[in-house]
Amino acid sequence: MGVSAGEDLYATGQHRVDEAARLLHLDDDLHAVLREVKRVFQVHFPVVRDDQTVELYTGFRVHHNLARGPAKGGVRYEPHANLEATKAQAMLMSWKTAVMSLPFGGAAGAVRVAPEQLSSRELERLTRRFTTEIALLLGPERDIPAPDIGTNPQVMAWMMDTLSMHAGYSVTAAVTGKPVEAGGSIGRIEAPGRGLATVLMHTVRNTGLTLEGASVAVEGFGAVGATCARLLTAAGCRVVAVCDHAGGWHNDNGLDIATLEKLKAEGARAHEGGVPGEPISREELLALPVTVLVPASVESVINSENAARVRARIVAEGSNGPVTPAAEAVLAEDGTVVIPDILANAGGVTVSYFEWVQDLQAFFWDEAEISTQLERAMVRATEQVFAYSARHHISLRQAAYAIAIGRVARASSARGIYP
Numbered sequence: 001m002g003v004s005a006g007e008d009l010y011a012t013g014q015h016r017v018d019e020a021a022r023l024l025h026l027d028d029d030l031h032a033v034l035r036e037v038k039r040v041f042q043v044h045f046p047v048v049r050d051d052q053t054v055e056l057y058t059g060f061r062v063h064h065n066l067a068r069g070p071a072k073g074g075v076r077y078e079p080h081a082n083l084e085a086t087k088a089q090a091m092l093m094s095w096k097t098a099v100m101s102l103p104f105g106g107a108a109g110a111v112r113v114a115p116e117q118l119s120s121r122e123l124e125r126l127t128r129r130f131t132t133e134i135a136l137l138l139g140p141e142r143d144i145p146a147p148d149i150g151t152n153p154q155v156m157a158w159m160m161d162t163l164s165m166h167a168g169y170s171v172t173a174a175v176t177g178k179p180v181e182a183g184g185s186i187g188r189i190e191a192p193g194r195g196l197a198t199v200l201m202h203t204v205r206n207t208g209l210t211l212e213g214a215s216v217a218v219e220g221f222g223a224v225g226a227t228c229a230r231l232l233t234a235a236g237c238r239v240v241a242v243c244d245h246a247g248g249w250h251n252d253n254g255l256d257i258a259t260l261e262k263l264k265a266e267g268a269r270a271h272e273g274g275v276p277g278e279p280i281s282r283e284e285l286l287a288l289p290v291t292v293l294v295p296a297s298v299e300s301v302i303n304s305e306n307a308a309r310v311r312a313r314i315v316a317e318g319s320n321g322p323v324t325p326a327a328e329a330v331l332a333e334d335g336t337v338v339i340p341d342i343l344a345n346a347g348g349v350t351v352s353y354f355e356w357v358q359d360l361q362a363f364f365w366d367e368a369e370i371s372t373q374l375e376r377a378m379v380r381a382t383e384q385v386f387a388y389s390a391r392h393h394i395s396l397r398q399a400a401y402a403i404a405i406g407r408v409a410r411a412s413s414a415r416g417i418y419p
Contacts, residue, residue, distance in 0.1 A: 009088035009299060012325055017091075019398065020405040030409055037087050039063040043133040047126045050119050057113055057126060061134045063143065064090040064106035067411035070141050071107030072097055072349060074148025075155070081110035089148075092320055093349070096342040098404035100381050102353045107143055109134065115150045127155050131162040138163060140173035140360065146352050147177040153189070157182045173359035176352035185355035187370035188348075192318075193227025194371070195347015198378040200228070200292060200316050201235055203339055206386055207314065212236040215290040217312070219243055219282060220297030221264065224318050224345065228294055229257045237292070241285045245297065248285050251277035286310055295322035296345075302327045310336065317341035332395065340397035342404060343385055350377050 014035045021031040041061045046054045060083050063071045073093040076086075086108045094106030111130055115123055137143045147156055160175040160182060172183030180186060187194070204211055214237045218225045221242045229239045238254040244264075249255060256275040263274045286293065286302065287309040295301045296318025302310060307327035315331060316339040317323060323331070328338055351374055358364045365373075389399035 010084045013091045020401045037064045059111040060086045061109040062090040064094045066105035069103035071143035072104035073107035075109040076148045077115040077150030079114040081112040095404035098407040127158040128162045131159045153179045176355040186367045191351035192224045192348035196228045197231035216292045217241040217290045218294045225296035248280040249277045250280035317344045340400045
C-alpha cells in the first residue's frame, strides 16, 4: 500500500523533530512527546443542501502541543483533506508560533469538501455545523481557529458568530482572520505576504546580495504571492515571472505586478497576460536563473524530480512544506539558501496574534502600528535564526526548528507532567 501525501508530510514533520532533538540533546521522553500530537478530534456531520438532500461530511481538529498557550491554527476546506495532513499542519503551527515567540500551541482543522461546489447558504450551514461539532475544543483561552486553504474572512465570521450564539454574547477573540467589521484586524489579509517580503529582504541583505534589481520568480500568485511580489517590486526587485495553478507569465525586464493583481481580481489567470511578456509553465518558472524563488502555493512543489533544475540563489517558502527533504538536500549541495516555512510565512499567525490581543482588550491598532509591529517581529525572528545558524554551522531550517522546538521543550519541562 502506498504512502498518502498526509502521511508523508507528518513523517517529514517528525523527521524535523528527530533532527532537532539530536542537536538539542533532548531527553528521550520529552522527544517522544514532541514528535506526536496531543489530541485528535474527528467528526462526521450532516448538512442539508439547497435541494433538501442531506450530505455527510468529515472534519478534523488536531492539537499538537499546548505547553506555550492556547491552540492556534487554520481551518481548511479541501476535497482531499485527511487526518495525517491535518496532524502535520498542527505540528507545524507549534513550531511556527514558537519561532515567532507567540504564546500559542499548534492546532489545525479541516473539512473534506470542495467549497466551490457549494452555494453560499450551503457553505454557511456546513461551517456552522462543523463549528458546533468541534465547539467543545474552541475558545479564546482554548483554541483559536483562523482561515487557511478554502476558507476566508466570511467563514471565520460564521464560526465566530456560531460560538457567540452558543455563549449568549459576542466572543470575538475565539477566531481570527475575521472581517474588520466583525472584530478582525486591519492588515490581516496582507500579513502572510508582508511578513514573507520582510524576511526575504532581510535575507537578501544578510547573504551579501542587493535588493535593487534582484530577480524574483513567484510560484503561486494568490494573496501571499501577489502581496510579496508587490512589496518586493516596491523595494526595487524585478519580479520576472509569476504563475498560478493554470499557468504563468514571464518577462525578463520585470512584470507589471499592479496590473496583474488587477486582472486577477477581475477573474483572469496569471497566464492570460494583459501585460508585456510570454506564457511560462510552473516547471519552467521553477528553473529560472533568478536571485529569489518564492514557492507560495501547495506542498512538495520542489521535490526530488525537479530540485536539480532549480537555479535560484534563495528559495523562500511562502507556503507550508513546498520543498521536500530530498529536494532540500539537493539545493544545499548547490549552495541555495532555503528560508523555512515556519519563519518565512509566519506573518499570518503573527497578525492573528495581534488580532486576538486587540479583541481581548477591545482596543484596536491602526494600520501603521500593525505594519510596524509585524516588521519588528519578523526581523527579530529572522536575526535569531541567522545567528543560531551561524553559531552552530547548520542550515536556516535546522536553526529555526532548533529554536522553536527548544522553546516548546523548555515550556513542557517547566510545566511537568500532570498528575
